[in-house]
Amino acid sequence: MTSPIAPFPERYRKALADRQLGRNLLNFQRAWGAARRATFEHWETQAGLGVPDPSFAAHRARLTDAKRRAIRDRVTLFARFKEAAEAAGATVYESTSAADAVRYVVDLCRRRGVSLVAKGKTMVSEELFLNHALEAAGVAAVETDLGEWIIQLARETPSHMVMPAIHKSRQQVGGLFEAHVGRPVSREDIAEMAGVARGELRRVFAEAQIGITGANALIAETGTIMLVTNEGNGRLTSSLPPVHVVLVGWEKLLPTWDDVAAQVRLLARSGTAQDISVYTTFITGPDRADRELHIVIVDNGRSEMAADPAFADALRCIRCAACADVCPPYQVVGGHAFGFVYSGAIGLVNTSFHHGLEAAAGPQSLCVSCNACATVCPVDIPLPRLILNVRHQVGERFGLPWRKRWALAVWSRPRLFAAALGLGRWLQTPFVRGRQLRLPLPEAFRWRTAPALARRPARATLLGREFAPAADGPLAGSGARGLTVAYFLQCVTDRFAPEQAAAAVRVLAACGARVVVPRGQHCCGLPALDAGDRGVAAAMARQTIAALEAVRADWIVTAAASCAIAVGHDYAELLRDNGAWRPRAEALAARTLDLVTFLDRVAKLPAGALARSRATGPLTYHSFCQSANVLGIAEIAPRLLRAVCGFEVRDLPEAAVCCGFGGSTSLDHPEMAREIAARKLDNVARTEATVLVTDNPGCLLHLRGAADARGLQLRVAHIAEILAEQLAAGPGTLGSR
Amino acid sequence: MVELTTAFEAQAGRIGATVHRAARADVLPLATRILLEARCRTVAVADGVPQRPALIQGLGEAGLSVAATAGLWPTRRADAGISVAMLGVAETGSVLLASTADDRRVELCVDVHLVWLEAATLVPTLDGAVAVLRRVSGRPPAYATLVSGPSRSADIERQLTIGVHGPRALHILLMAASE
Numbered sequence: 001m002t003s004p005i006a007p008f009p010e011r012y013r014k015a016l017a018d019r020q021l022g023r024n025l026l027n028f029q030r031a032w033g034a035a036r037r038a039t040f041e042h043w044e045t046q047a048g049l050g051v052p053d054p055s056f057a058a059h060r061a062r063l064t065d066a067k068r069r070a071i072r073d074r075v076t077l078f079a080r081f082k083e084a085a086e087a088a089g090a091t092v093y094e095s096t097s098a099a100d101a102v103r104y105v106v107d108l109c110r111r112r113g114v115s116l117v118a119k120g121k122t123m124v125s126e127e128l129f130l131n132h133a134l135e136a137a138g139v140a141a142v143e144t145d146l147g148e149w150i151i152q153l154a155r156e157t158p159s160h161m162v163m164p165a166i167h168k169s170r171q172q173v174g175g176l177f178e179a180h181v182g183r184p185v186s187r188e189d190i191a192e193m194a195g196v197a198r199g200e201l202r203r204v205f206a207e208a209q210i211g212i213t214g215a216n217a218l219i220a221e222t223g224t225i226m227l228v229t230n231e232g233n234g235r236l237t238s239s240l241p242p243v244h245v246v247l248v249g250w251e252k253l254l255p256t257w258d259d260v261a262a263q264v265r266l267l268a269r270s271g272t273a274q275d276i277s278v279y280t281t282f283i284t285g286p287d288r289a290d291r292e293l294h295i296v297i298v299d300n301g302r303s304e305m306a307a308d309p310a311f312a313d314a315l316r317c318i319r320c321a322a323c324a325d326v327c328p329p330y331q332v333v334g335g336h337a338f339g340f341v342y343s344g345a346i347g348l349v350n351t352s353f354h355h356g357l358e359a360a361a362g363p364q365s366l367c368v369s370c371n372a373c374a375t376v377c378p379v380d381i382p383l384p385r386l387i388l389n390v391r392h393q394v395g396e397r398f399g400l401p402w403r404k405r406w407a408l409a410v411w412s413r414p415r416l417f418a419a420a421l422g423l424g425r426w427l428q429t430p431f432v433r434g435r436q437l438r439l440p441l442p443e444a445f446r447w448r449t450a451p452a453l454a455r456r457p458a459r460a461t462l463l464g465r466e467f468a469p470a471a472d473g474p475l476a477g478s479g480a481r482g483l484t485v486a487y488f489l490q491c492v493t494d495r496f497a498p499e500q501a502a503a504a505v506r507v508l509a510a511c512g513a514r515v516v517v518p519r520g521q522h523c524c525g526l527p528a529l530d531a532g533d534r535g536v537a538a539a540m541a542r543q544t545i546a547a548l549e550a551v552r553a554d555w556i557v558t559a560a561a562s563c564a565i566a567v568g569h570d571y572a573e574l575l576r577d578n579g580a581w582r583p584r585a586e587a588l589a590a591r592t593l594d595l596v597t598f599l600d601r602v603a604k605l606p607a608g609a610l611a612r613s614r615a616t617g618p619l620t621y622h623s624f625c626q627s628a629n630v631l632g633i634a635e636i637a638p639r640l641l642r643a644v645c646g647f648e649v650r651d652l653p654e655a656a657v658c659c660g661f662g663g664s665t666s667l668d669h670p671e672m673a674r675e676i677a678a679r680k681l682d683n684v685a686r687t688e689a690t691v692l693v694t695d696n697p698g699c700l701l702h703l704r705g706a707a708d709a710r711g712l713q714l715r716v717a718h719i720a721e722i723l724a725e726q727l728a729a730g731p732g733t734l735g736s737r
Numbered sequence: 738m739v740e741l742t743t744a745f746e747a748q749a750g751r752i753g754a755t756v757h758r759a760a761r762a763d764v765l766p767l768a769t770r771i772l773l774e775a776r777c778r779t780v781a782v783a784d785g786v787p788q789r790p791a792l793i794q795g796l797g798e799a800g801l802s803v804a805a806t807a808g809l810w811p812t813r814r815a816d817a818g819i820s821v822a823m824l825g826v827a828e829t830g831s832v833l834l835a836s837t838a839d840d841r842r843v844e845l846c847v848d849v850h851l852v853w854l855e856a857a858t859l860v861p862t863l864d865g866a867v868a869v870l871r872r873v874s875g876r877p878p879a880y881a882t883l884v885s886g887p888s889r890s891a892d893i894e895r896q897l898t899i900g901v902h903g904p905r906a907l908h909i910l911l912m913a914a915s916e
Contacts (some may be wrong), residue, residue: 028895042751049744049828049861088876146901147892164890164907173893194890194898204810222877232888232903236845239880257871261863264883272891276753276829279903280883286880288838316884366739590739 003355004132005157005340008362015333015390016671021167025331026679030168030654032325033274036376040273041264047594056269056378059262061504064380066259067316077220077253078496084223085497088285090293098300098354102133105212105245105296109139114209118201120237121145122214123161123319124247124298127354132210141206141212144233146197150234150552153180159335159343161321162271167334201233210599211237215248215295216318218265221256224284225295228267228277235279243292244283250297251306251315252587263318264379269321272543292443301353310389312347316379323373323383328658329366329665332675339363345373346385352390361394366669367661368676369530371629391532398577403634404664405530412536413492414522421495425453436708447674448666451496456488458498467505468513473495474510474727476608479514479604488544488567488592492522493697500697503724504559504595510727511603520547524563528543529570530663538578541571541685546585549591555602561631561696561719563623564594567631595629595720600636610726611646615692619722620652622680622703624696628656637695645726648686661702677706684714691715692720740897741827741859742911745902747832752886753899754907760836761912764788765795771908772801777816779804785821786853792819811844818843819851824858825909826866826883832909833866833882835873844884850904852884856914870872894898 005011015021043054053059070077082092092139095101109117117134119141131152134141143152149156150165153176158164174187176195186192204635213234217226218279225246227234239242256258269273286293305311324330324344335343339357340351348367352360364387387467400408410420431437470476485508493501500638508515525540544567549554558564571585599605621638634656640646660666660676680703686693692707692714694700704716743877757766759858771779782793793803796851804815822832832852834844846851858865870877888903899905 024894031895045742046748046828051828051862052864088879144902145892146890150892163892163895166895170894170896190893190896193893194901196814198901202811205902222871224877230888231890231901232845233891234903235841236902237881239845240811241840257867258864260867264863275748276831276883276885278752278885278887278889280831280885282877282881284877285879291838367838675914 003359005128012333012337012643015337017071017119021334022245022332022675024169025334029331032273035617039269039275042714043269043351046070048176054069056266058377059266060378060380063259063262063266063378064316066262067379069255070253071312073255073314074250074253074306075291075572078250081223082105082252084221085295086223088223090223090285092295093300094299095298098298101296101298101300102130102245105130106133106137107138108245108294109137109210109241109270109631109643110133112209114139115263116204116208117141117212118204118208118237118241119143119148120211120213120227120234121148122212123158123250123342123466124214124245125212125299126158128298130245130247137606143200144204144237145199145229146194146231149201150176151195153177157336157341158611160324161319161342161344167336178361200537203238205236210243210245211241212247213237215246215252216253216267217253217260218248218250218252219257219260220629221456222284225618226260227281228264228279230272230278232279235281238281238283239287243291243294244298245294245298245629246288248257248452249302250660251302251317261695267318267320270322270376270378282420305353307351311349311353311386311567314346314382314386316381317346317350319380322376322378322424326372326376327661328370328372328676328679329368329672331679333366333673337363338366345387346381348382349386349390351495352393353537357397358389361398364390364394366665366672368658368660370625370662372625372658374589375629377629388529388532392534395532400531400589408528408531408533408536411523411527412540417522421453425455426620426737428452439639444670445672448677448702448709450705451574451701454493454498456498458494458501461498462487462501462517464490464507464519465517467509469512470510474509475603475605476512476663477548478511478605480508480598481515483554483602484552485513485515486551486556487517488524488556488558488560488563490563492701493560496701497697497718500559500718503718504557504720506727507595507599507720507723508557511605514672516553518547518549518551522547524566526566527663529566530576533576538574541574541585542581543727545571545581545588547551547586549584554591555598556588557595557598558596559697559718561596561627562593562698564592565626565630567592585717587594594631594695596627596637597631597633599640600633605640605644607643609642609645609730610723612726612729616647618648618650619693620650620684620687620689621655622652622659622684622694622699623656624694624699625656627695637693641693641719641722645722649687652687653683659699659703660697663698666702678680681706681710681712691717691718693719695719719737738824741861742856744827745830745859746911747888748827750830750911752830753889754830754886756909756911758855758911758913761788764853764910765792767910768792769796771851772796772813772817772849773799775817775906776854777849777851779815780800780819781806781809781815781843783818783836783843785840786819787821792833805882806839806843809846814846814848816847817842817849817851818847819853820844821853822894823881824860824866824869825854825911826863827859828862828885829883829885831866831885832884833870833881833883835878838880841880845903847904848900849906849908851908851910853910853912855912876900889915
């Protein structure tokens with residue numbers, strides 16, 4: 001199995017050089033998002049028909065359960081499928097390897113003297129590079145799905161699992177078709193292009209001696225194949241040639257017909273954002289005595305995946321590609337860079353099993369961990385965590401780059417970290433302009449200025465101190481009154497933005513809480529976790545747990561939402577195999593909150609409490625992507641700003657889409673991060689707001705640097721700062737930089 | 738409970754099919770009108786269609802050339818085909834086709850597809866359709882397709898294009914239940 005796919009750096013560079021690609025994919029993602037919302041909203045109006053709970057959440061639970069059972073009971077279910085399919089007259093071949101599956105198909109072509117094969121869309125065929133093998137054997141295999149035919153003519157691989165040629169413009173498609181048919185083809189009229197495909201491919205349907213398709217499901221109960229298409233080529237390919245070959249991974253098993261409706265309902269809505277695909281075909285054995293049906297079962301790493309608890313969840317995938325359709329890095333570079341054969345978030349995971357860890361190493365480094373994919377996955381695959389698992393394996397196998405190793409070595413040692421930053425503070429002096437640095441950065445990094453280290457870190461004024469609860473004031477009667485809050489500073493806030501920590505502590509004390517800032521705290525370990533170094537991350541997690549446990553507090557709160565998520569969602573998983581630490585991690589997680597959630601759910605800030613009659617420019621709010629996608633709190637902060645403070649908050653388009661910071665991703669792939677940050681700042685510009693508020697220091701420093709490099713008159717502030725200013729009610733600070 | 742026929746009609750319309758409510762006696766004039774309006778000259782009628790001989794005779798008399806089902810092929814097409822649905826699904830606006838391999842050609846090798854659907858066979862949800870598929874003679878039909886609107890693609894710039902390899906128009910002749 002030789003891969004025709006170019007090395008990752010080449011694919012990445014090519015994608016970045018093609019800015020039309022980014023524009024096409026941005027339009028595509030926006031249109032898809034709107035269409036997806038529309039189809040789910042429409043579905044909810046159909047409850048009167050008796051559809052059981054017509055909602056994404058309810059059906060995701062149903063389908064996830066069905067796929068879990070299918071993977072768990074794969075041996076019995078597959079045996080049932082095989083028996084039933086054979087009883088219906090099909091031949092079921094269990095291939096032993098990718099090469100064996102290819103050999104079976106090539107041999108079948110040879111035995112039947114086949115020279116022309118009509119192909120329906122099958123990702124498994126792409127996974128096996130089957131067309132290359134058929135070509136080498138002298139068999140012409142022609143793709144009949146419009147998108148697949150386009151990329152076959154271009155001699156490319158799919159850049160999207162559902163819309164393989166989404167990276168091509170109509171002009172490019174028209175050019176490819178013209179070159180193929182040898183007569184003029186419009187560069188604008190898509191209907192004409194579809195007509196060219198229809199005319200050309202009729203001959204293929206008419207003359208092919210074998211039709212090859214994939215399958216969307218294997219219904220174990222009756223040995224039935226489910227095949228979903230929109231164009232009708234699947235029906236032609238599976239109906240007309242005397243032999244129909246189905247290439248399918250065994251993970252497509254569904255236990256019973258009861259599980260079918262859930263998949264049909266979610267597949268089209270999640271894939272093409274349709275209510276239902278046009279042709280949903282069920283095939284149970286050959287439909288005539290003189291026809292053959294061969295079902296070639298492909299493993300190619302799937303059993304290995306099933307046996308590995310760190311990756312088994314990925315086998316539930318139904319190939320809808322929704323994970324690509326919401327992915328900010330995918331929007332910038334497309335599926336050739338953000339994937340291998342399979343693209344999108346799932347491609348970063350399953351590539352290592354189907355094509356080797358090396359093939360996954362480059363693509364996985366592009367993930368910004370924004371978690372958008374996890375919110376739309378119809379089978380609830382924890383994609384961000386699985387990608388980090390791949391990243392960890394890449395780090396173990398190939399080693400981290402020396403710069404990262406060094407940075408983490410320093411970062412994980414509090415004293416060394418302090419010394420290094422002390423040195424940095426001295427070295428930065430000639431370059432400081434306000435809060436930012438004017439460093440002579442390489443071209444790729446110039447779109448963002450770096451933040452200056454603060455003169456005094458937050459720890460110098462806050463660490464080990466205790467702040468008395470406010471006895472009176474606008475928030476003193478809040479739900480936090482009488483509680484003790486342990487405040488976690490966060491390393492970045494501490495050194496680069498101590499004013500955010502000071503503001504947060506002020507707000508918490510004003511809410512009537514006693515605030516303590518525990519000694520011994522350093523960094524939660526997120527940079528190591530994001531880099532794929534679980535060992536260092538776990539050590540830093542243990543250190544943080546110990547420091548935060550050392551004080552008696554009702555809640556642990558931080559204005560760094562990323563760290564609250566690390567403590568609240570990642571620690572237990574990171575320490576899952578550690579009998580002593582896992583319970584401690586879980587206990588700490590249960591009482592750790594980000595500042596916004598704390599103010600909303602615990603303090604329950606009363607409406608109007610911080611309304612001040614001050615002139616302020618309009619605000620807009622960027623939700624830290626994980627606040628939206630992991631915590632589901634994107635709506636809270638704007639509500640606080642409006643209801644509690646009385647501000648005009650303008651809705652930011654795509655408010656919860658990642659800003660492109662992604663921890664070290666924006667340093668590893670600055671060209672890509674530049675584009676994602678530009679998408680965010682373009683959206684901000686559309687609101688004409690003069691203040692951009694957010695809830696996470698990482699986003700804040702990144703966006704402030706990008707806005708600074710653009711020369712924008714935009715104040716970028718943490719919501720803690722805004723609230724603290726309202727408390728102080730100093731005149732006219734807001735809205736003026 | 739929502740009225741099934743109305744719900745089916747609305748959903749089928751939403752996904753691009755055209756629903757014509759009809760009584761049995763009206764099928765011939767209705768089909769003739771649809772075919773002539775779509776400028777069809779040749780039509781094939783699947784074996785399973787009710788009143789087939791009368792329909793074929795009437796379509797012929799209306800000036801349409803009636804093609805033999807067995808002769809159809811991707812390169813020898815008819816302009817239109819008429820076949821019969823096993824049931825309709827209100828939730829999705831789909832018709833369930835379980836034609837034999839030969840009859841299926843009138844659904845595959847044509848540009849305009851007319852489907853005879855008895856209102857009495859309408860089921861509210863996909864679950865209902867799946868239950869029928871599963872229990873037919875103890876084993877599902879060898880080949881069945883839920884057809885939901887005309888053939889379409891969005892493979893070029895995600896622009897909707899109707900009619901790629903399958904029929905570009907789907908007309909559902911919805912037969913009143915009370916006969």
